[in-house]
């Protein structure tokens with residue numbers, strides 16, 4: 001199990017400092033890219049991934065909340081993204097997007113909004129490295145976990161187990177020490193946490209608390 005702090009809740013005016021503060025506590029950080037169309041908010045682009053690559057050794061998981069991400073993929077790959085996920089709802093040609101990410105040497109993920117059913121994965125699940133199940137509607141940090149997503153995590157986990165695939169399940173939105181264990185039990189192994197990490201006074205302790213919550 002891995003905790004991925006989302007830099008959406010970090011201080012954008014001191015991003016490198018905030019990332020360096022936690023880089024020894026985690027393997028990956030989560031980078032939320034929003035375009036103001038797919039979601040009602042604008043955040044950052046590939047230049048931030050590239051800048052952070054120079055400033056820190058921690059790997060980057062890029063979550064693209066943008067309409068038709070295909071044209072943007074080369075710039076994120078060149079910038080050094082280690083994992084990239086695209087929303088199933090935002091891609092006209094999903095397999096092409098996944099193939100571009102893999103050809104570029106990054107791990108490829110597909111993301112489902114809370115209202116998108118697990119069954120929509122049937123024709124793509126064999127082609128991805130991970131499935132990101134949104135546990136809030138994307139767009140903002142600090143929202144409340146949608147509890148009915150636990151069943152969806154279970155359903156996706158069953159699908160992966162049935163097909164015997166090496167696909168990981170990531171969850172994103174409202175993850176804290178109460179909700180993490182529910183997702184872990186349902187089959188998730190990658191946990192994005194924005195406000196639970198960066199809004200805490202002691203981020204090291206916040207990350208440790210999340211890890212401990214998974215151990216029961």
Ligand code: DX5
Pocket residue numbers: 006007008009030032063136137138139140141142143172173174175192193194195196
């Ligand atoms: C929401 C983003 C999340 C966000 C999570 O659209 O995709 O990654 O940063 O923030 P918390 O953990 O505060 O819900």
Ligand code: ZN
Pocket residue numbers: 006030031032063172192
């Ligand atoms: Zn995210």
